[in-house]
Amino acid sequence: MKNLLRHKKQKSAKKVAEIRTDPKDYARSFRIVFVFVAIPFIFLSLRFWYLQIWKEEHYKQLAFNNFIKRRVIPAERGVITDIEGRLVAENRPAYNVALTPAFFVQSGESEEEVVERIQRLAKILSLSSEQIEKLTNNVLNVKPENKFSPIPIKQDITRDQVALVETNMLDFYGVEITATSRRYYPFNDLAAHLIGYVNEVNGEELQKLNMYGYRLGDVTGRMGIERAFEPILRGSSGLSAMVVNARGMPQTDPASLGLMRNWKDVAPIAGKTIVLTVDMDLQRILKNALRNFETGAIVAMDPNSGRILGIASTPTFNPNSWSGRLSRDEHLKSDTNPYKPMLDKALLSYFPGSVYKVITAVATLEEGLMQTHDTLNCPGYYEYGKQRRRFHCWKHSGHGAVNIVESLGASCDVYFYKVGEKLGMDTLAEYAYHFGLGRRTGIGINGESPGLVPTRAWHAKHSSEGFQGGFTLSTSIGQGDTRTTPLQMALLYSALANGGTLYYPQIVDRIETAQGEPLFEYPLRVRSKLPYKASTLKAIRDGLDMVMNAEIGTAYAYRLPYLNVAAKTGTAQVTSRRSSNAAVEFKYRDHAWFITFAPIDNAEIVVVVFLEHGGSGSSSAGPVAMEVLDRYFREIKKKTPAVIEQNTGFAAN
């Protein structure tokens, strides 16, 4: 071992003993250097092979994406008109301001000067201090590659602001005003629930919607027709492309245009026009008729087709403030309003009260339980079951002996308790189903409520004490757990008015192209023909006639002097209590219903007035319905009382 080491040392000593004086002594160094310089060239060549041969297509595509700037051409959203062709939702020009940092900041300008100019711009645009701070930060700390992309400052500035910015353009290099289009509702809060509103899709929705071509900044319908007909109103956006340089500037020289190869622009297709069945004049009448009530709804319908002539819910809102960016104040205002302006009350379900009695009446006659002339005695109450539990008539003094027509006219509760008990819960439910209750009508907007038709089975499941016989009595007069929507009631009374045809509701008359060519006309849709005897329907109609025109009728006081009208009142108790409406908290007051159709023999309009916690069906809702009918015939149909008298053969008293 020792020897070996020494030997090695001698050997190495010998090796370095040579003194190198000539380049020839550096042969080893040269050999190493030859190899050393060649290696990086080999690796770099492989790198170029990888980039240019192996990944060629990938990088060609990246280069293409770099110089091609695709631009989405937004499609004009379809307009919505009423039946008379008046625009109820249209598009108006709007102006947005944006700023390009590269052009705004002047060379040699100090930061203070830039900030000062931003402040001046902000003053014209009345930006909040928060917005100013954000904008200043964006301008001063822009990344080099974003220098040439415009930063949005404010959307939808006023015409005055446009003028001010433009006259000061010399101070505001790089500030650009672009014209876009914005949704506009000329009738403001009229029929707002029906028409709905639009606003921008949020980031979360965008993830779901971008497969349908939605992009950031696109709007979508949020309510009513705007929402239900979104795919039809939206149209489809077009796509154009241009060649740009790294600064985003369009290149128009022939060589650059040649780079587009076989690119073809896609033209946008404008959204379709939706023509509603409603008449905005009638809508104004409906809104006006509701003026004295906090919350409620009116549905006016053509009983011969199920077409909705007018539909209103109160309180209402202004879709113009909801479209686009809603201010926090406005949001708070509607969120804290106890009457919930954003709910469409015409499509929500409530206790119907006495307006429901027609179901019980039809069942009574159709099941053969009573004949039209059979009477039952009303002492003002009915003692039910072995406990002789008293169910009161609304008229405590009683109606005496009443037949079915009179009991409808006077809205005698006891008559219906008695027949209801005999008919039973499930028979009543069956007839309610005939009229489409307990199911959605299919109007297709605003998340319509199906209402509720209670049955024995339903009670067994949902009532704490299971089904009780007394429930049948409550149900027979539209109390208990029964719930219906004003729209369902309009269809039900339409069927009574037109002789037994139950329609689907119709809110859209037709769809047209943006140029006005007809595309699709909605046909009249019959839901069912009610298989009832003519005598049954006649008896019901007579009862509804009596409501208005007989002295015992609950709405006798509100009859029109020149028009023969049928009606039914309903005062639905919300809680079981025995005190007057004025004395209790609003939310415990009765719901007021008043349903009417006219003229009685050849009805052309059904009006359902529903006032949530509005008090009495006759004294609160009656005048509202009569005002609607009166103004409908005189202002919309342009019929003078004389003409009506002539046509209907009805002579004013």
Added chain:
Amino acid sequence: MRLISTKPLKSFATSFDWLLLLLVLAIAGIGIFNLASLADILHKPLHNTQLLWLGIGIIFFAIPCATIDYRIYERVANAIFILGNLALILVLIVGDEFNGSKRWINLGVFHMQPSELMKIATVIFVAKFFSQREHSEAYGFLSLVPLLAAIAVPMALIFLEPDLGTAVLIGLIASMMVLFEGVRRKTLIFSVLLFMALAPLAWMGMHDYQKNRVKTFLQLEEDPYGNDWQVKNSVIAVGAGGLTGQGFGQSTQVQKGFVPEPENDFALANWAEEYGFVGVIFLLSLYLILILWAIRIARLARDRFGMHLAVGITAIIFWQVIINTAMVVRWAPVVGITLPMVSYGGSSMLSMMICVGILMNVSIRRHSFK
């Protein structure tokens, strides 16, 4: 010893290094051709200016540098080195600032970049250091200390400009020359360890933008200054070139301005996009042949000084080509090292012509005094 050989050379035609001239003209020609395709986007015909620099470089720098016997350089090596360092100090005091870095001295007609000349001064200095010592053993660390200390001066001065790339480049050139001479294994290991120990110091001395370049290159952080965006676009340009390229003036990445400094640091990106893999391999082959030929010149040099000189010049060309190419394909951080004779720039072209002149000098005199 005569300083200037008055004895006619063996024969001009046989001793003149035609291949060297051919390679240099070919590469410089490619560079000028490449600049011509950029005339539109740069809005000025830089290829004409570059051609002018090439002419000036050959006539006033390459030819004189080749004519004067290179052994004169050996005698004035220290003086050149000291002058170079003084110029670097001067540039820190009165230099013109571009993009936050003081690298240029205004000479009236043009801006001179002393760090370009310092590379050559360092090569001459190191060559002289080794040729004057009759060393019997491989160098140990202590015997190298004076040399390393001397080289550290220009490196530090250039680092202060700040110009990290050139400072590192000088270190690499000197290292290659030292390793060529040979050092003990222990010394080599010790030097590597020392370098690693000193690296954090250099890191602390670096400017934020330099740190960011390194960080984004290592992909340690997202790119806040847009450097990475530039390099990515350079890679796209290279890849989009494909096998044969888009053709003269047809590079979309460069012509539409996505690649920064296409006339300078990223000249190769334009070449790669316009002439593809074929063009790149052709150009890299020319460089490799030039480098191998320069090594051959060193091997055939008449004396050790000539050999070290040629090795040093080879190192300059080699490292610049490798670093610049690696930068373009995103294998090295963006450090502002130009591609010899292809990148646009007066200082760069002139210093490269001096290098060529020196190589020619060593090559021509290989047969004399034998």
